[in-house]
């Protein structure tokens with residue numbers, strides 16, 4: 001799938017870049033430049049960006065050019081997402097962003113080895129391909145998607161493997177939000193170490 005992507009991370013399959021507001025999790029509400037890399041084989045049936053899955057549909061793009069684009073926006077913060085960004089060696093891209101004075105946040109399922117330099121890691125683990133220990137221990141936030149009732153216990157099972165200061169979020173799966181949000185509200189009231197995360201950009205109709 002990602003065969004032609006050079007292992008040194010100087011070129012990466014870029015699906016899209018956009019300047020918006022971080023809609024989810026700990027940094028909700030902050031302006032950030034989003035870099036969405038193509039390629040994912042985790043296979044979440046409810047994934048809201050399935051167009052990202054096939055890396056070959058997304059042009060190999062110079063990491064230096066991505067950094068230049070990121071610098072053209074007032075907020076010196078980027079979110080690297082996908083697809084599954086940790087499919088690739090992110091050392092080069094994050095090093096260049098860091099040298100340019102940009103704060104770097106990651107959105108990942110944690111299914112692949114952690115590479116790169118990060119100011120914040122949002123780990124959203126998946127049943128379909130579980131998270132690795134290196135990503136669990138580096139996560140600043142654990143953001144579990146709630147698609148059905150069994151996901152509360154699944155969230156607790158994974159919370160055992162993150163650091164004591166890792167933030168814990170429950171986020172309704174978008175197509176089930178009407179059904180799951182009230183359950184999450186009750187769960188957070190009963191278990192206040194968890195907080196609710198909403199996909200606020202979808203309510204705001206922004207990217």
Ligand SMILES: C[S@@+](CC[C@H](N)C(=O)[O-])C[C@H]1O[C@@H](n2cnc3c(N)ncnc32)[C@H](O)[C@@H]1O
Nearest residue numbers: 046047048082083084107108109124172173174
């Ligand atoms: C599209 S994923 C890309 C990054 C990485 N592959 C991952 O899953 O974390 C970005 C974020 O959107 C969340 N997400 C994807 N589809 C969703 C949906 N239908 N409802 C709620 N959250 C969703 C993921 O769990 C993840 O936190």
Ligand SMILES: Nc1nc2[nH]cc(C(=O)O)c2c(=O)[nH]1
Nearest residue numbers: 021022023024081107201207
């Ligand atoms: N506004 C906005 N915030 C986001 N936070 C994480 C996203 C993602 O798809 O990784 C996302 C996204 O797609 N849009």
Ligand code: SF4
Nearest residue numbers: 040042044047083109
């Ligand atoms: S891991 Fe992320 S990009 Fe991959 S299918 Fe799941 S939600 Fe979509």
Ligand SMILES: [Mg+2]
Nearest residue numbers: 048049081207
């Ligand atoms: Mg999204």
